[in-house]
Amino acid sequence: MKWGPQRISGDEIRFRLWAPDPDVVHLEFSDDTALEMSRHDAGWFEIDAAVPVGTCYRFRVDNELAVPDPASRQQSGGVHAWSVVTDPDAYRWTSADWRGRPWEEAVILELHVGALGGFAGVAQQLEHWRSLGITAIELMPIGDFGGARNWGYDGVLPYAVAESYGTPDELKALVDQAHGLGMMIMLDVVYNHFGPDGNYLGAYAASFFDETANTPWGGAVAVLRGPVRRYFIDNALMWLDEYRFDGLRFDAVHAIGNVEFLDEMAAEIRAKMPDRQIHLVLENEHNDPDRLLPGQYDAQWNDDFHNVMHVLLTGEAEAYYAGFADDPTTMLARCLSQGFIYQGEDAGNGPRGKPSAHLEATSFVSFLQNHDQIGNRAMGERLLHLTDPARLRAAVALLLLCPQIPMLFMGDETGSHSPFLFFTDFNDELADAVRNGRRQEFAHFKAFSDPETRESIPDPNHPDTFMASAPQPGPDAAQWLSFYADLIALRHQHIVPRLKDARGIDAAILGDKAVSARWKMADGSTLVIALNLGESAVTFPSPDGVILFALGEAGEPASFAAWILI
Numbered sequence: 394m395k396w397g398p399q400r401i402s403g404d405e406i407r408f409r410l411w412a413p414d415p416d417v418v419h420l421e422f423s424d425d426t427a428l429e430m431s432r433h434d435a436g437w438f439e440i441d442a443a444v445p446v447g448t449c450y451r452f453r454v455d456n457e458l459a460v461p462d463p464a465s466r467q468q469s470g471g472v473h474a475w476s477v478v479t480d481p482d483a484y485r486w487t488s489a490d491w492r493g494r495p496w497e498e499a500v501i502l503e504l505h506v507g508a509l510g511g512f513a514g515v516a517q518q519l520e521h522w523r524s525l526g527i528t529a530i531e532l533m534p535i536g537d538f539g540g541a542r543n544w545g546y547d548g549v550l551p552y553a554v555a556e557s558y559g560t561p562d563e564l565k566a567l568v569d570q571a572h573g574l575g576m577m578i579m580l581d582v583v584y585n586h587f588g589p590d591g592n593y594l595g596a597y598a599a600s601f602f603d604e605t606a607n608t609p610w611g612g613a614v615a616v617l618r619g620p621v622r623r624y625f626i627d628n629a630l631m632w633l634d635e636y637r638f639d640g641l642r643f644d645a646v647h648a649i650g651n652v653e654f655l656d657e658m659a660a661e662i663r664a665k666m667p668d669r670q671i672h673l674v675l676e677n678e679h680n681d682p683d684r685l686l687p688g689q690y691d692a693q694w695n696d697d698f699h700n701v702m703h704v705l706l707t708g709e710a711e712a713y714y715a716g717f718a719d720d721p722t723t724m725l726a727r728c729l730s731q732g733f734i735y736q737g738e739d740a741g742n743g744p745r746g747k748p749s750a751h752l753e754a755t756s757f758v759s760f761l762q763n764h765d766q767i768g769n770r771a772m773g774e775r776l777l778h779l780t781d782p783a784r785l786r787a788a789v790a791l792l793l794l795c796p797q798i799p800m801l802f803m804g805d806e807t808g809s810h811s812p813f814l815f816f817t818d819f820n821d822e823l824a825d826a827v828r829n830g831r832r833q834e835f836a837h838f839k840a841f842s843d844p845e846t847r848e849s850i851p852d853p854n855h856p857d858t859f860m861a862s863a864p865q866p867g868p869d870a871a872q873w874l875s876f877y878a879d880l881i882a883l884r885h886q887h888i889v890p891r892l893k894d895a896r897g898i899d900a901a902i903l904g905d906k907a908v909s910a911r912w913k914m915a916d917g918s919t920l921v922i923a924l925n926l927g928e929s930a931v932t933f934p935s936p937d938g939v940i941l942f943a944l945g946e947a948g949e950p951a952s953f954a955a956w957i958l959i
Contacts, residue, residue, distance in 0.1 A: 394437050396624050397464030397552060398478055404443045406478060408450070410462070411437055411620045412597040415455040423449035423475055435620070436598070446483070449475035460593040464552045464624070465537075467561055472537050472549050472591030481635045484565040488572035493639050493670030494528060496691050497755050497892040499577065500793075500881055501529045501800040503763055505813075507542060508863045509803065512559035512567045519574055525806055525874065526881030529577035531642060533764055535564070536583070539590025540818025542859040544764065545581070546610075546644065547588030547817065551628050561636075568637050577639035579672065580632050584625045585648035586610040590819055608648040616654040626658050633662065633671060640672030642694070647678040659689045674758060680733045680746030685756045692798055695757040697734035699766055701725050702788055705906050705926050706761075706780040711838055716741045722908060726900035729795060729910035729922075732757045754796035754895045754912060761785075761792055762802040764813060771835045771850045773812030773862065775804070782869075783951035784926050786876060790944055790953040791924050793880040794888060796895045796912050801877075804864030808873035814851050816859040824854045880942065887941050887957060891915050903948075904931035919958040925950055 399407045408420050413436025420428045420440050430438040430452075444450070449469055453459050461468060465476035502522055509515050515530070522530065534545030541557040548555075554564050571578040586608050587594065594601045595612075601621050606613035615621050632638045646655055659673055675684060675693045684690050700717045701724045704710060710718035717724055717734070724734045732749035739745075749756075760766075767773055776785055792799045804811060819827055832850045835841040841850065851858040867873065891914035898919070900910035906927035912920045923933040925948060933948045938958035945952030 394433070394439070394620075394623075395627060396620075397462065397466065397627075400480070401441060404445050405441055406444055407439065407441050408462075409437060409439045410452050410597075411435075411601075411624075412452075412454060414597050414599055417455055418597075419453040419456070421451050421453050421459065427453065437620075444478055446478055446480045448478040450478065451475055454597045458593070458596055460596065461550065461591075463550065463594055464628075465550055466552055466554075468537050468550065468553050468556055471556070472539055476553070479561055481561075484562045484569075486565070486569055486637070488569050491572040491637070492668065493672075494575075494577050495670060495893070496672050496798070498885075498889055499529045499672070499798050500527055500884065501531050501579070501758065501798065502527045502803060502806075503531045503533065503581075503760075503800055504803040505533045505544070505764065505862070506535055506558045507555070508813075508859070511557065512563045516567045516570050519571055519576065522806075523574050523576055525878050526885060527576070527801075529579055529639070530571065531579040531581060531800070534581045534583050534644070537591075538588055540820075542816050542818040542856070543588075544768065544815065544817075546583055547590065548583055549588050549591040549593075551583065551625075552631060565636055572637070577672070579640040579642060579674070580636075580638045581642045581644060582629065582632065583644045584616075584628075585614065585645050586612075587614075590823060606650060608645075610648075613648065613650065616649060616651050622654060622657070625654075626661055629658060629662060630665060633666060633669075639670070640674065640691070642674040642676065644676050645678070646675050652681070652684065655684060656689065659684075663688060678745070680735055680749070682733070682747050682749045682752055682756075685752055692756050692758050694763075694800075695728070695732065695759045695797065697724075698728050698757070698759040698797065699761060699763070701728055701734060702761055702791075703766070703776075706776060706784055706788060709779075722902055722904075722906050726902055726908045726910065729908065730897035730900040732797075732897070750897060752896075753893075754897060755798050755892060757797040758800050759792060759795070759797040760800040760802070761788055762805060763800065764802065767802065767813040768815050768862075771838070771841055773814035773851075775809065775812070777808060777810055777867065781951075783945070787924060787926060787944055787951050787953040789876070790880060790942060790955070791922060793877075793884050794942060794955045795910070795922060796888065796892055796914075796920065799884075806874055806877045807864070807870040808867035809864040809870075810867045811861065811864045813862050813864075814858045815853050816862060817853045818859075819854055828852050828854060883941055888920070891918060891920070891957075895920070901934075903933070904929060907931040907948075909934050914957075920955070921958065922955045923947075923953070925952050 418438040430440040462476040466479040467477040536548035536551035537553040602612035603615040673690045735746040832847040898911040907925035909923040936956040938956045941955045943954045
C-alpha cells in the first residue's frame with residue numbers, strides 16, 4: 394500500500410495510514426465530521442471519502458490522539474495541525490519537455506530556501522546565478538518542520554513542503570522556472586531520522602523505528618520493514634516525479650546503516666525514470682565506493698576535500714579536523730588523484746573507507762564551504778574570516794578547475810561576510826534544551842571553554858539568529874563575482890567537454906602545503922594543476938601545454954596554475 398491520500402476519481406480520495414499499534418483510527422475533517430477507517434492486513438487503515446481540494450483532515454488514534462497525515466502534501470497551521478488535500482496534477486508545466494543535463498556539466502550552488510525569502514525569493518535569483526555559470530541549485534531540506542525557521546534537518550513531515558516557504562505549486566513554479574533557464578534543481582532529503590517537534594509516528598507505529606539502533610538524533614528508522622522502506626522510496630519518487638526535481642542529495646546515509654535499502658532505492662528510481670537525467674548524490678561518512686558504480690549513485694559529497702583544504706587554509710586542528718592535521722599536504726595530493734583520503738585507514742575512531750582511485754573524478758562533489766561546515770561553527774564564520782583572501786582565491790581556483798564536481802554555498806559568489814548560523818524555532822523546554830545543548834557542544838573547544846564565553850554563542854531560537862544568516866554581498870562583491878564567473882566560464886569551456894570518464898593519474902608534493910596533480914581526460918588530453926598554499930616558494934611543473942588559468946607568480950605563496958596537455 395502507498396502512504397498518503399490517493400485520488401480515485403473526481404473528488405473521491407483514498408486515505409491511508411500505517412498504524413500497526415492502535416485498534417481504531419478515525420479520519421477527521423475540520424467541519425467536525427469523523428469517519429471510522431477500515432483495518433487491513435499488516436497494520437494499514439484505509440477509507441475512501443469524497444472531498445474537494447483544500448479540505449483539511451487529520452487522523453485520530455484510539456479515540457484519543459489527533460495526528461497529521463505523516464505523508465501529508467501540505468499543512469495548515471503547522472506540523473501539529475491539519476493536513477490539506479492537494480491536487481498534484483493541477484500545476485501546468487511550461488517546461489514539460491525538460492529532460493535534464495549531464496552530470497559532468499554540474500556546477501552546484503547549495504542554498505537555504507528560508508534565508509533567501511522562500512520559493513519566490515529563490516526564483517528571483519535564478520537568472521543571476523545562471524549568468525554566473527551555475528548549472529544546478531541544491532535546496533536544503535524543505536520537508537515541514539516545527540515552527541517557521543529551521544535548517545530542514547529537523548523535519549517531521551517529509552512529504553509536505555514547509556509552510557513558511559510557500560505552497561506545493563509555488564515550489565513547482567520554481568522548478569519550472571529553473572528548467573526554463575536551462576538549470577537543474579536538486580533537493581536535499583533526510584531519510585535517517587525525524588526532528589523532535591511534531592513527530593507522531595512512534596505513537597501509533599513504534600515499529601517504524603529500530604529499537605536496537607540509534608543515530609546522533611534519536612532512534613534509527615527501520616528500513617528493513619516494508620512500509621517504512623516504501624515511505625522513503627515513495628517520497629524520493631514523489632520529489633522526482635510530481636515536482637520534477639533533477640536529483641536528490643541523501644543526507645547522512647551512514648546513519649541509515651542499510652546498503653540494501655540504498656541499492657533498492659537507486660535501482661527503483663533508475664527503472665521508473667529511464668528517459669530523464671536524474672542525479673543521485675550521497676552524504677556518507679563510510680567513504681563507500683561500492684555505491685558509486687554505474688547505474689547506482691552519481692557521486693558522494695567529498696568531506697575529505699573540504700576538511701583537508703580547511704586545515705591547509707586555516708591551520709585549525711580541533712574536532713574532526715584533527716584527523717586531517719597530520720601531513721595535510723600528502724592528504725590533499727591523495728584526495729586530488731584518488732578521491733577519498735581515508736580509504737580504510739584509522740580516522741581516529743576506527744577504519745574508514747575503501748580504495749577509490751578507480752572511480753571517475755565526477756564521483757566526488759567537492760566544496761570549500763557548505764551549510765554544515767559554516768553553520769556547525771559556533772559563530773557561523775565563513776572562510777573569508779578565517780584565512781587571507783589571496784589563499785582563498787587560490788583554493789577557489791582549485792575547486793572550480795579540478796575535475797571533481799564543484800559546489801558553492803550561497804553567498805560565496807559575492808564574497809559574503811554574513812554568518813550562516815544554526816537556527817530553529819522551538820518553544821518552551823525544547824527551546825531551552827536546544828539552546829543549552831548547542832552551547833555545551835562547544836565546551837571542549839579552547840575558544841569556548843569558559844562558560845561566560847559560551848553565552849556569546851547565538852541562541853538558535855532567536856529570530857535575529859535566522860535573520861543574520863541571510864547572505865549579504867560583501868564589500869568586494871563585484872570582484873568576487875567576476876572571479877567566480879571567469880573560472881566557471883573556463884570550466885565550461887575547457888574542463889566540462891573533457892570530463893566524462895576523467896580519472897586521476899597521480900599527484901606530487903611540491904613543498905609544504907603545495908601540490909600538483911594530473912588527470913587523464915575523456916579526449917586523451919591531460920589536465921595539470923599546481924597549487925601553493927604555503928609560506929615558501931616552490932617550483933611548479935613546466936606548463937608545456939595550453940595555460941587555462943594562472944594566479945600569482947608561479948610557485949609563490951597563494952599561487953595556482955592549470956593547463957591542458959593535448
